[in-house]
Amino acid sequence: MKKKLAILDLYDSIPNQGMRCIQEIVKKFDRRVESQWFDVRGKGDVPNAEDFDIFIFSGGPGDPRDKFGTWDVKLYELFDNIWLNNQSSAAPRKFAFFICHSFQMAANHFNLATITERKSPMFGTTRVRLTEEGQNDALLSVLPNPFYAADFRTYQAVQPDEEKLKGMGAEILALEKVRPEVDLERAVMAIRFSPEMIGVQFHPEADAPGMLRHFKSEPMAVMIINEHGKDKLESMVRDLSHPEKIELTHKTILPTFINDAIGVLKEELVLEG
DSSP states (O other): OOEEEEEEEOSTTOOOSHHHHHHHHHHTTTTTEEEEEEEHHHHOOOOOGGGOSEEEEOOOSSOTTOOOSSHHHHHHHHHHHHHHHHTOSSSOOOEEEEETHHHHHHHHHTTSSEEEEEEEEEEEEEEEEEOHHHHTOTTTTTSOSSEEEEEEEEEEEESOOHHHHHHHTOEEEEEEOOOTTSOSOOOEEEEEEETTEEEESSBTTOOHHHHHHHHHSHHHHHHHHHHHOHHHHHHHHHHHHOTTTHHHHHHHHHHHHHHHHHHHHHHHHHHHO
C-alpha cells in the first residue's frame, strides 16, 4: 500500500522554483507514495495529521514570526500534532521536513531559537558546516563537510536555546559557514527536532540545471546584477555548474529523507502484521 505524502505550499501564490523542485523530487516516488498538494497561505488549506504519513513544508516569503490568526494557527496545530503523535509508541510514526521559511516557523514555535531579520538578504549559494551531531546524523552525514546549498533568506534562526533543545531532545546539525571577517552570529542551518522531524535553513530541493536556466534567463540575470552585482551572478553560475555542489545536495537530502521515511513506515507495517 502506498504511503501518503502531503506537500504544504507556503509561497502564497508567489512564482518560485521551490515548489517545482519539490514536486519533481516527490514525483520520482510515485510508485511508493500518493502525494497531495496543499495551498496553505492562499486557501488556508492544511491537512490533518492523521491523514498523512509524510509531510514536506516549503519555503516562502515574509516574516516567519507574523501572526495571521488563520492558516498559521492551523499550521502550528499540525506541527504539534505530528510531534505528539510521535511521542506515542502505539501510533504509526509521522515524518516531517521543514524548508527555510517553515523551518524558521517551526524553530520559533518550539522556542528552539530566535528568529531575526538578516543585516542583508542572503541570495545565492553558500557553504554549510556540519556540527558533530550533524556528522553523525543518518541523513546529513553522507554529505561532505562543509557542503554547498542554495540559500535565499531575509530572516534566520540564531541564538539557539540549549535548554529547550535538550528538553525536546532536538539537536543542531549544521551552522552557517565560518566568517571570521564578519562580527555576526552564525545562523543555525539545520535542526533535528526528533528522529522523525528535521528542518533546514537552506533549500535542499534546488536543482542545479533548473536553477541555472532560471538565473541565466535575461530578466533574472539583470535583476541579480542590479540588486547584488555581477560578481554574485558569476559565483552563482559557477556553483550551480559544479556537479559536487548544489546538485549533490539536491540529489541527497530530500530524496533520502523520503526514502528513509517510507522504509521505516513499511517496517512498522510488517511488525504490526
